[in-house]
Amino acid sequence: xxxxxxxxxxxxxxxxxxxxxxxxxxxxxxxxxxxxxxxxxxxxxxxxxxxxxxxxxxxxxxxxxxxxxxxxxxxxxxxxxxxxxxxxxxxxxxxxxxxxxxxxxxxxxxxxxxxxxxxxxxxxxxxxxx
Numbered sequence: 826x827x828x829x830x831x832x833x834x835x836x837x838x839x840x841x842x843x844x845x846x847x848x849x850x851x852x853x854x855x856x857x858x859x860x861x862x863x864x865x866x867x868x869x870x871x872x873x874x875x876x877x878x879x880x881x882x883x884x885x886x887x888x889x890x891x892x893x894x895x896x897x898x899x900x901x902x903x904x905x906x907x908x909x910x911x912x913x914x915x916x917x918x919x920x921x922x923x924x925x926x927x928x929x930x931x932x933x934x935x936x937x938x939x940x941x942x943x944x945x946x947x948x949x950x951x952x953x954x955x
Contacts, residue, residue, distance in 0.1 A: 890898070913921065
């Protein structure tokens with residue numbers, strides 16, 4: 826009885842494995858010379874080939890530009906990104922600067938206190954040689 830049920834479960838699993846789940850990418854008509862396979866393999870292979878073609882074109886275009894062209898493009902891109910930055914007003918800048926200086930002062934004080942305490946503790950444990 827258990828063998829029959831197990832066989833039935835295996836058959837169900839096989840049927841589920843045989844079903845093709847469509848994600849909408851394979852709904853398009855394919856070329857006649859491309860093999861149609863399960864899971865959209867032909868579509869994936871075509872996408873890989875197209876991306877490889879675009880990458881090879883990009884590489885050859887970048888090779889033709891040269892060093893100075895690439896440096897100029899980099900500078901143009903940096904300037905374009907800096908234009909997108911929201912710069913703080915003078916009041917915000919002074920506020921941020923004050924907050925940073927106060928935070929650094931507090932942290933410096935805490936570290937100095939711990940340093941002093943640990944130094945005194947080490948001298949107390951190991952003795953003062955002088």
